[in-house]
């Protein structure tokens with residue numbers, strides 16, 4: 001009998017990292033790679049020096065039970081995710097402070113691969129929860145967090161980091177939702193398996209709309225953008241205060257709608 005040929009695959013995965021379509025995802029090591037992360041950070045957020053997370057913090061994250069994970073194309077770092085170790089409800093968790101991919105590489109699944117690698121690494125160390133904050137006005141990130149990763153959000157932090165110099169923040173208060181990624185929850189397992197984040201919205205749900213005009217207003221009429229942000233903040237505070245969780249986004253009549261559902265405490 002002929003020996004069976006190994007199946008052709010463009011994917012390899014081992015402790016050295018995960019290689020697919022020419023992009024390698026692996027842990028970062030050493031000052032030079034952390035410096036490359038800072039370059040990507042500068043490129044993506046374009047913040048003034050005072051707002052840049054510097055190399056020593058990447059060292060601290062890597063050395064104290066957090067993570068620095070990179071995406072490499074032809075040995076060049078083109079994206080990373082960085083997390084620091086924390087403690088919540090008497091258990092270890094990771095706070096994922098920054099995830100970024102160079103814009104030229106967006107929408108190719110690299111962000112998702114970074115997060116999945118982050119999840120695997122956390123689980124291999126017995127960590128079951130990762131959190132991060134995200135701007136509720138940037139609905140692409142909400143889509144990524146809820147629909148592609150299976151995270152949920154139950155907390156809203158008004159002006160979490162103060163007003164920053166990043167053009168991505170458009171001079172607005174840095175209001176943030178806290179994404180909770182419960183790594184072994186049925187929701188996350190469903191999404192990781194390629195199924196829908198939410199099987200059906202059977203419960204009593206609420207909607208909060210992010211108007212599609214907002215992105216343009218951030219540039220043309222910052223005052224109007226700030227008023228819309230305040231209204232959205234009040235709506236989130238109302239529903240999250242009633243014990244609802246944001247679990248999905250969907251196209252709405254005048255923009256993108258967050259979908260919130262009653263959530264049992266955990």
Ligand SMILES: CC(C)(COP(=O)(O)OP(=O)(O)OC[C@H]1O[C@@H](n2cnc3c(N)ncnc32)[C@H](O)[C@@H]1OP(=O)(O)O)[C@@H](O)C(=O)NCCC(=O)NCCS
Nearest residue numbers: 098099100101105106107108109110111112139140143144
């Ligand atoms: C968030 C970020 C890391 C995602 O990286 P990425 O490599 O583009 O992520 P992926 O390709 O895995 O997933 C992006 C998804 O959003 C979708 N998407 C793109 N633009 C969108 C939009 N305007 N609205 C909704 N979804 C959108 C993509 O189609 C893709 O979904 P799909 O897999 O169903 O096609 C990247 O956009 C980034 O660096 N943003 C700037 C920094 C930032 O905001 N970081 C997060 C907060 S710390």
